[in-house]
Amino acid sequence: MGLVERDHELGALREAFSEAARGRGAIAVVSGPTASGKSALLYAFTDVATESGALVLSATGSREEQPIPFGVIDQLLHAAPAEGEPLESPLPAAGPTRAPEPAGPGVTTSGHARVIDDACRVLLDLARTSAPLVIAVDDVQFADPLSLRCLSFLVRRVRSAGVLVVVTESAGARPTDAAFASELRRQPNSRRVRLSPLSPAGVAALAAQHPGLPATDGFAAEIARLSGGNPLLARGLIEDALAHPGGDGRPHGGEAFGEAVLACLHSAGPDVLAVARTLAVLGPPPAPKLIARLLGTDTAATARCLRILRVTGVLDADGFRHPRARSAVLDSIPAEERAGTRLRAAELLHRDGADAAEVAGLLLAAGRADGTWAMAVLREAADRALAADRVDEAVQYLELAYWSFPEQQGAAITMMFARLEWWDDPQAAGRYLSWLTRALHEGHAPFGTALAGTKYLLSYGRVEDARKALAVLAGATSALDADARAELHAFRTWLRVTYPALADELPAPLPAAAADGPTPAACDDPWPRAGRLLGDVLAGGGGERATDEATEILERCRLDGTPPEAIDAALTVLLLRDRPDLAAPWCAALLRECGERGTGSGGDAMRAVLLGVQADIALLRGDLPAARRAAAEALRTKRPEAWGVRVGAPLATLLLASSAMGARDEAEALLDHAVPEAMSQTVHAPRFLYARGRHLLATDRLHSALADFRTCGELMAQWGVDVPALAPWRTGIAEVLLRLNRRAEARELVEEQLALLGGARTRGHGASLRLLAATREPRQRPALLKEAVHLLQERGDRLELARALVDLGHAHRSLGDAGRARMVVRRAWHLAKECRAEPLLAGLSTLQEHTEPVAVAAGSPERAPGISALSDAERRVAALAAQGHTNREIAGRLYITVSTVEQHLTRVYRKLNVQQRANLPTALSFCSVQG
Template identity: 40%
Template sequence: MVLAERGEQLRFLSEVFEGARDGRGSAVVIDGSAATGKSALLHRFCEQVAEAGGLVLTAAGSVPGSRLPLEVMSQLFGTVVPGRDDPEELGKLLYESAVATMWSDEGNEAAQQVLAPVMHRLWSTLVSLSAERPVLVAVDDVHHADPPSLRFLHYFAHRLREARILLVMTELDRHGLSLPVLGPELHHLPHSHRLRVAPLTEEGVATVLARHGQGRRAAAHHALTGGNPLLLQALIADRPRQRQATPRPGIADRPRQRGETPHPGIADRPRQPEEAPHPGEEFARAVFACLRRGGEETMDIARGLAVLGPGRPELLAGLLATDPARVAPALRALTSAGLLADGDLRHPHLATTVLHALGQEQRARLHLRAARLLHDGGAGAGEIAAQLTAAGSAPLPWMPELLATAARDALADDRVDRAVAYLELAGRSAADRGERARYLLGLAGAEWRTDAAKALRHLPELAESVRNGDLSGLDRIRAAKLLLWYGRLDRPGELLEGLAAEDAEDLRQWLALALPRFAEPGQALAGDRDRTTLLPVRELEVEATHALAAVLTRGGDAEAVVQAERVLESVRLDDSTVEPIVSALLALVYADRTDRSARWCAVLSREAAARQAASWQALITAVEAEIALRRGVLPQAERLADAALALLRPHGWGVAVGLPLSTLLLATTVLGKHDAAALRLAQPVPEAMYGTRYGLHYLYARGRYFLATERYHAALADFTKCGSLMSAWRLDMPAFIPWRTGAAAAHLAMGRSDQARRLATEQLDRPGAGGPRTRGITLRVLAAASEQRRRPPLLKEAVEALKEGGDRLELAWALADLSSAQRALGQTGHARTTGRFASQVARTCQAFPPPATRGRPREVAPPPEDADGISALSDAERRVAALAARGETNHEIARSLFITVSTVEQHLTRVYRKLRISGRAELPTELAS
């Protein structure tokens, strides 16, 4: 073992040994806490004395229960040099004395009479041996020496003053737990000395590490071991060996020539940072060794600290059923040994090591006892619940409800893993079915926050609890919502049984809005009623439902918008409010207030991410994606929808998967990524989704994909199905889903302008169609279905509406349509200006041209191909011009067509000359198509 910071002690021992050589004998007690290096110091000193020509006699005490009478004396004198005293004679004498003491009490006068001549004989032997050379009597762990041997050592110590004998013993400092084993009077002898050994400082730890070639992470090693040499050596032994990078011969090791620069990356490679210490098996063994050396009481105190933590001497005493006065000395002993810092075990690994040495039943009993003590002392629910969880049981009647309380507190602090552990134990310990169902519902909700797929495992039992009436009131409603989220209830009407009239009405409203297939026929939405008796969170849930229902049935009027924002301003994001929050956000979205909804989403999304609530974040991100889509920012919509789907596993989304999946399907479709859209379309979705408003989103998005891929009949079928469901469910609001414009585009693609015009006109007359975005979309399709001369006025009105509505994609399409209409009427200058504006807006969306004009309507003839000399372009020129009209650079065109940049420039020069334009900004928009 490397000895560090022991130079001063070794010098002192050398000095007293020199005094003994001159006939001034001494007794030295080396004391210190467990495993602080007392034995290592004694062994090193013994080596020095032997090298200096002294005679060294050694012995060590044995732990109680295994020691024999006069065992230490037998060790010391069993190796006496023959010729001075016969070892066999001394051995026989000691054996007879040991037998005599075994059959007598220690204080018995007869035993003393037997030992007295033996003590004198052994002392005479030491004096005789010291006549030729000084003698060192070294006894390690004297606190474990047998009582008769202690009497002999005490006898020797009083006679050392004029002898050439040095007596050195190591003794464990118990910090007041017991008296010194040799008696307090020994320390008052003029030739007696006490030498203190303390744990290593950080500098001492650095010295040991350097001698082992293990870098300079002294602070981390000292923090873990407290400078305890035994723990430090164990930590060094546990450190994984790292491969040493060997430089290639001939580069790093060859002689360097004058003026040569060392090879970078080998000769001058920076050193890798040292690894942090990793406690392992050796460290665990060393911890137990330290505690065993400190005694059983110290071991018990360490276990109590591992259970209760620091700063509770009275609780520790109660937990261990010991005298409180004995706790403080044991804590001091553990601190001196380096195992404690600030009254607590230095490292969680220490606590784990100490507790795992106990059997499982013993650990459980200790934790249960701690839980009862904490409960009786008025501790917090979380602290008591942690003890119960560690015990793995909650057998007393008050314990399950306390676990549920602690789980609510943990969820409020975003400690979801703890809440899950508490609720699992509460469920296992519940006294009846109703209690267990409540805890199971809480557990499913807690797991849903971070991974909605985990909650699936509880659904069968929750469904059974709902059917059996084990849940009532709000718990029944929330269980119903969770089950319907996953499409796990076929007869939701049974949910209403047993509910209070007010709660039943709230559930009917929610069903009619979120899952209209399950609503009662003719169920009205957003009815006004007095909600003054509701609890605050419950009131906000109803408020959000009514706001969303108002938007979906009456349009985005001011009252509904105010209601939605009131919900968002009044709640903090948590498990009970995430649903009303999302409802309020969607109410703003469907009311064409995407700017307001986006601001709220930004705040809420950051909060959900910071609190690591994946399900909350997924829902809010899905709303953000829908907002980006409605603003025409397609790359952002695609990215956000993809991120939302990645946050939850597919089966964790339940029926709500329709929202992000539809947004992603629409974004990839319009961006022209039809293969990616097809892959998303192949993704399985729950059958129950088609009975929800998320299914309406999905039908509309799928119809748009079919339209873009020229499957017009399939597209029309999806749009029509979407419309019939919206009408049947009383959700037929164009701002929600403009299914009529989708169907009109399909009719246009098949040359049915009359049907398209009828649908567009009908949509303009619908309630809630007056919002600028919805109106602009409808007018653009109406223009496409109208006669040539009527198009420009309609499209100009659409452009103005879409500017106000903020949908850049629809604005780009309306501008492109207006440019084509102007060109068809011979307004070439206006057409070019409008076309340039359309191109600029379209670049921000990365989408062109609009789907409503991609078909070839039979009643609306396209402009003549050679209106501006386009027919004069060669195929090569037309390909280059088409890419340039879409906004690609010359380098991008060259890469796409596998030609040089110079060739691209030559083609464009000829294109500009043939079309009589000055540059790419004036390229006709028809080329981009």
């Protein structure tokens, strides 16, 4: 293959040769980056000189042969032609007499001077008999010192001889002898020929010499980019492309390219090679200071080596130009050496205060970690990765810590594995639980880690394993410090609100300091406080203080720093306190923040929890479609198996909403849903049992419903969480008993629930009053039902309000008050329609015979006589009145005064020729009330 883009340089050497041919000695120094084609240019020129009749003596400097005195001169003399008598070498014979080295740089002993002078005379004599004479020395930077002295003597004597001295040297490499370099530069007959990397056009020309390559500009341009214009690297890429034709039409570095990279580095010298190897081990970006410290050299020398690597084309500004270049260098380094370099670099960076992720990345690459500092770095890097939802990265850090420090921190690391992988892949997390379980049962885990580990075993439903762990913990509480007592207190709180049956299995009595609450050291963690609040409310306490405290916790929480369980507990406290109005804005704000943070392991988990709360809020408001949507989305966001024992919460909400909407097939499918067996021992079991009982009741399976309600009540009483807001099992049993015509038993249960509720005006109170009315005589029912209606309307529960209105309509009808019944039923129908409570709508048809049809409008409202004469404002007021709303309610809905409502109704009665609202036409109830 011919030279590419070297015509100018070859021409410069020919000019120097012409000078020598005319008897005027010349010197040419060819310099350029490693593997830039210096040797190829020299060989091409010597071929031209030989063809021109010149005598060419060639030699090559070599790092391996550099210790041999006069090695390069010996090569030149042996290259002389043997015509007649053999050429008598002036060099000393091999052996001890040939071994002496120069006394120092630029210093030559008298013995060496005589040998050098004799060698120069021999060469000059050859020039007189065989002019012109070309002396070509490749890689002169590797020539031995005595040969360089001889060449220095020679260049000073060739000015009037027909001799051309041509040497090649690598740009940036330090010359073996600075005196020789200086001698070359100061000679007036010396010229320098510098080789640059090939241009993209030059690389394209090189590629064109190889048939079979893609003939596209893009292919050649990519070779130019990946090789940096280095001919050797470019040829390696070309060779790989020829060996593996086809593909995607782009050059890919293979074996030949890797070998070319290593050849470049070895040619550049040991210093450059060492820097390249260190950089390959550490990865980009190049850090001269760190590399210098690892190699024990100065930063300036390292920076010079990096410049050589960039000029050579192996590196660019960001590191290795091609991944194959780095992998080729890495593969050439023994694994133990790679790991050692990374460990030393990690420790140096840690001492310098480098970012934990950067240091931990080196430890990961090394595959091991040593020293307590490394453990701290890995834990910090894992925490940061988890906060940024980079779960896979965090798991890698923790796994390395586990294997590197099995005795000191193994159980803690395993517990963190379970926490990290729980939400997305519970089966994957389970493989770590076997390690964790063994450590807990053998008592190897620190106290705090053992508590957390036991908690995660319970989250997986592994109750028996957790019991064994609790038994081990029972013997470890005799000498706890304040922080450990606070952790114990927080854990018992968690047990009380999650696994109440196990709360007493921890050592008793509880240490006094722990019983008083967490220590100041634990105050930064919102969970103990939120858990304690939830425990108090579930036990029937808390009062208004719990509402205020839950709100305060939510005001301070942030998604990136607050445990999901703390946020869930605070929101649950508000719902159990019958304050969905306070919980709703917090839930919406936190869901928006989840959306801004994006998806990810932690983000999806928190979003699922918040969607479950949102579903409960909608259910308390009677918005059945919204409750069903949110609960279903919660179970999609976080798979049911990933919820663990907590899956009962969203399943219960979805079951209640679906059943109330009449979606019986969907509800039946939910009953077939597999839930963890261990859920029956958690506080989520009563809620699920209650929801299942409601569906069984709705489908007339009365005795099965009764069994679920009773089991629900037994568990809640046994665990000390008998709070109607969690699961009103008494009213559930009462509804079954009323259907079985056992009114006295039903009344006893309802009165018991009312006593438990005290004077609180909650939706539970309103629902209880509705059922209490059903146990009384017909004359007593309207008063109780009106109170229930007023209370439920106050609490904003549209579904329970519709049920109360239906019962009130029945009560009025049974007492012969058809007008009042008609008005109440209209309002109940509209509310049931808003809630999409289809079974309730169907039940309203039983009242049609004695009131008016409410399920179907009698044509357009305009068909009723007189309605078209009403103004828009009058029609809006009349529509709400026809639906059964009071004057005060109408005023609130339309943002007008009660007096204005009364005035509008007076005009409406006159225009429609009716005496009271009970006589308003049914068609009015279907009019729009929008402005």
